[in-house]
Amino acid sequence: MTGISQREGVTLEELKKKMADFARERDWDKFHSPRNLLLALVGEVGELSEIFQWKGEVPKGLPDWKEEEKDHLGEELSDVLLYLVRLSDICGVDLGKAALRKVELNAIKYPVGLCKGSSKKYTHITTTTTTDSEVQSNNGCSGNV
Numbered sequence: 840m841t842g843i844s845q846r847e848g849v850t851l852e853e854l855k856k857k858m859a860d861f862a863r864e865r866d867w868d869k870f871h872s873p874r875n876l877l878l879a880l881v882g883e884v885g886e887l888s889e890i891f892q893w894k895g896e897v898p899k900g901l902p903d904w905k906e907e908e909k910d911h912l913g914e915e916l917s918d919v920l921l922y923l924v925r926l927s928d929i930c931g932v933d934l935g936k937a938a939l940r941k942v943e944l945n946a947i948k949y950p951v952g953l954c955k956g957s958s959k960k961y962t963h964i965t966t967t968t969t970t971d972s973e974v975q976s977n978n979g980c981s982g983n984v
């Protein structure tokens with residue numbers, strides 16, 4: 840196999856274009872509504888979850904998994920990513936910029952000095968200078984990361 844699949848460092852922009860070309864060539868744009876893409880994404884998250892279902896906790900790197908299992912995992916992770924990229928594109932959201940912005944917001948929500956080594960949600964972080972409602976109003980977020 841040659842082409843984009845053999846390259847390292849593929850960008851979200853390249854994946855976005857690939858998905859747009861893929862859909863256009865098949866006349867599938869008419870099916871790619873935000874709702875349909877979201878439901879397809881959720882379905883793929885389910886397929887990804889099935890891979891881990893009933894296995895219990897598994898060690899990082901999946902050292903005991905067969906190559907076929909890792910290949911399958913890579914395929915399902917890719918399905919999730921590709922639908923996410925396509926959904927973002929169809930909704931007019933620059934996913935790369937949105938993700939970088941979200942990391943910045945999370946850094947504000949979870950300051951290293953208060954959160955290092957803790958798994959507490961930001962609403963349970965105590966500080967003497969900022970209240971939880973101030974944190975929420977400052978970063979505009981109201982849920983989990």
Ligand SMILES: [Mg+2]
Pocket residue numbers: 883886914915918
């Ligand atoms: Mg799949």
